[in-house]
Amino acid sequence: MKKIIAFVILIIAGSLLAFSFFTSKNTSKSLFEDIETDPAHASYIILGASYIKVPKGATVVTQVDRVIRDKSSRYNVNVPPNHIPKSPKELVPWMEGARVAELMKYANVKVIPATGVVIKKINGTWYGPDEKGNYIFEVDPSKAGPPFSKKINENTAIEIDTHGMNVMVPTAIKEHAFLVIACGDLIGKAKAEMYMAKRGINCYAVCDRYTPYCLGYQGPGVILGGAPIRPIKEGAIIGAQPVYINTKELIVAQTTHVAYPYQYCDTPARFFNMLQKKYGIKLNVKIVDSTNAVKVVEEAEKTGANVIGVRVVTYQDKKAVEKWLKENPNHRAILFHSAAYEPGYKLFFEFPQQVTGQDPRPIFVKDIPIEELQKKLEEIRKLWTT
Structure with missing residues (x-):
């Protein structure tokens, strides 16, 4: 009996230690x-x-727009939206693309663009889906047509050149993303950030107009607005x-x-x-x-x-x-x-x-x-x- 109790205590202590380690790697509150x-x-x-410590080889899910290609600026327009970059030189060299390139350079992260995401108009408002197909993250109507999306009918479109946290959720969860990098300039995008972070996925919104809506969030994943990225021995650190x-x-x-x-x-x-x-x-x-x-x-x-x-x-x-x-x-x-x-x-x-x-x-x-x-x-x- 004593051996069983000792074993249980050991497991609990190990779990607490693991939780403490995870927390210390992603937030400074313990300090x-x-x-x-x-x-x-x-x-x-x-x-x-x-802060977010990004380990070498981590999976980073991103938007297509301003990372893989930028149709509005006619940059990389012939690159497929689902292209998996092998070098930071393949990315759009500004905005989100510039920050993702740093992570590729410092931590050799695997970049997976989210594309082909179905969005739907419900009661006059466009929404992006969660991983179960519930349309709950508000999408800017300007993203429901060219150059971002292909209209299927009046209330359905496929967002190909994805733009924003609000259309990242299905891909981020499917790919077991460590980090998502996308635009945060809409309340629906902030809602998606908190949804993913509560599931342990870190979020970095380089464009952070509506990140204030994440104030007070508590959960295992870290949410950051605009912050610096630096190389460290383990890979990279944001914030x-x-x-x-x-x-x-x-x-x-x-x-x-x-x-x-x-x-x-x-x-x-x-x-x-x-x-x-x-x-x-x-x-x-x-x-x-x-x-x-x-x-x-x-x-x-x-x-x-x-x-x-x-x-x-x-x-x-x-x-x-x-x-x-x-x-x-x-x-x-x-x-x-x-x-x-x-x-x-x-x-x-x-x-x-x-x-x-x-x-x-x-x-x-x-x-x-x-x-x-x-x-x-x-x-x-x-x-x-x-």
């Missing part, structure tokens, strides 16, 4: 357990501490670039009411508004309506704010944010919908201690000396060299 507190009593919020925000300090956040192609500039304000709503907290957020980063920086300079939430697309945007970051090491920028564009993506690497991306798993920390908090952040950043 902050001793200083973590509930949102209402937090003195600091940590953003960007979440693990934390910054802190004092809950009382002023945050200048960008928004816009201008339509395409500027609507993505509303992401920073959406994130901070939803952060407050989701966790029942009140932050000192100043919203700036602008389609460029220059006005956001000007408002930060005018008000003395040390934190900005901003979109960086152009080199003009980058120049303004870069100058502001150089002026004071305490200046911090949270980038939204920026990792798809080289000017924004470069800032992650040029200011690794001052810049991070959208992280829907914020960590709330009690009042501790800032030096102690910085040591915790450095522990996360050390993952870059492991």
